[in-house]
Amino acid sequence: MARFTTRFGSLNDYEKGRVEVIDDEPHHYAFSNVFETASRSRPYEKVAVGKNRQYVLEAIRAEGTSDWRTCAHDEFALVMDGEVRIELAKVSDSQAPDPDSDGSVTLDGEPAGPPMGEVTARRGHMTLLPKGAAYRFHADTPGVILMQTIEGPDTIFKWAEIVQTTP
Amino acid sequence: MATTEAEPAVEIQSGEPNEAGYRPFQLGEFKFRRDDYFVYIDWPTGSHVMSADAFLKALQRDVAWDFFYGIVNFDGVIGTVNHYGTVDLFAGRYNDGYRKAELDHLENMPTPAIRETFKAMLDDWTNETFDPFASPDETGSAFGPKNGDNRRAITRHRVAAARMVGVEGDEQIRSDESGFPVNRHFTDVPQDEPEIRAEPGFEDELASFNLFAYLSRSDVTWNPSVVSVCKDSLFCPTTEEYILPIIHGNDRVEWFLQLSDEIYWDVEDRDSGQLRSKVVMKPGDVAAMPADIRHQGYAPKRSMLLVWENAAGDLPELISSGKLPTYPVEL
Secondary structure (H helix, E strand, C coil), X not given: CCCCCCCCCCCCCCCXXXXXXXXXXXXXXXXXXXXXXXXXXXXXXXXXXXXXXXXXXXXXXXXXXXXXXXXXXXXXXEEEECEEEEEEECCCHHHXXXXXXXXXXXXXXXXXXXXXXXXXXXXXXXXXXXXXXXXXXXXXXXXXXXEEEECCCCEECCHHHHCCCCC | CCCCCCCCCCCCEECCCCCCCCCCEEECCEEEEXXXXXXXXXXXXXXXXXXXXXXXXXXXXXXXXXXXXXXXECCCCEEEEECCCEEEEEECCCCHHHHHCCCCEEEXXXXXXXXXXXXXXXXXXXXXXXXXXXXXXXXXXXXXXXXXXXXXXXXXXCCECCCECCCCCCCCCCCCCCCCCCCCCCCCCCCCCCEEEEXXXXXXXXCEEEHHHXXXXXXXXXXXXXXXXXXXXXXEEEEEEEECCCEEECCCCEEEEECCCCEEEEEEECCCCCEEEEEEECCCEEEEECCCEEEEEEEEEEEEEEEEEECCCCHXXXXXXXXXXXXXXXX
């Protein structure tokens, strides 16, 4: 038997660390946990758990089927828990996002372009969501996706609810 | 027609090997020498001694990261500040005692000059038995008289994906065949790859890979490397074991997301070294490291840490001028 056991987290099994403040304010660290955040989210809410100017990390609870979304720049979806099917398709010119826009937007209806294919991703799998493509997620059972993206109109900020605020 | 400007040749200030076989080096008024156990640093107002293995581990990161973001403290006295074109080499500048006694010393120098001298020092002072990137349990000794070299270890390819690991033409995934066996601490990490079903004609546009398997095959510790790029947003995961060999001082907010296992962080004031907090991170935890702190991590078991950087070039000035706060979010 291997001597070392690697511990990952999940929606059903996570243990949170903490900031032990000596001479600082705890909220300066914006300390949260993606599994805890996703456990309190509605399916496919894009909740920011990290922000560095316009860039964000979003914790997304994957459950059921999402809307189709599209984005003018590359995004990356890292599955942190569960199994997620990601469908990808081309959009029509009229559906294409503003090339200068940041963050993803919900597509109005189905993508009008041809299907590009799909990816089935499990814990630890990272998938490119190429700029200009449409994508949607499907999860039979609740899972968690971490998104590397830019703040968009649907990014939700609720820092006071998710980060450690007391020493 | 595009042209490239060649960097001027750098003259490395070095001397003859001492009786232990190691060459001395000089950068401005800083003098460096080593013997069997220690590295000695002298500057006009003081001197300092470091264990050779600790010095080489720090030097290896500074060289490999090309001075990284902000400050690379080798310990509480010696380090570098990256100004992205020039580098400060300092002694005592971020140490309250040295500052109050006015014994600190700092010299700014062109990046190529310090880079090439540090590379030559790392090459000459690293013996064939020692890998500065490895965990203590995975490498031999740094000590003793000069004993060959370990150029294979100290000149490893630095992973820097342009878009994402696994994308056609970009950095590729790791395997036994490519020389990256699963690390002894990660033998239980699933190695399955995602299932990609591309429609005809779109084979090159779909990309997905097992990041956790990729990290389980990392042969280095405490070495953030870019795996995905969203404009200036860089995912730089790394595997951590034992102690971060430098104390990293930020010039921008940096974020950590603990992917597996556990790391303990000491967080100090960047300029004085005064302790500000301790942060315990477990799987799924996310924490910002403010722009005015320095930090050092402790990992009892090899763990996977996602370091998230914003590489925007204007950040250090915006933060140092007070136009941006040193912490990332307001509640």
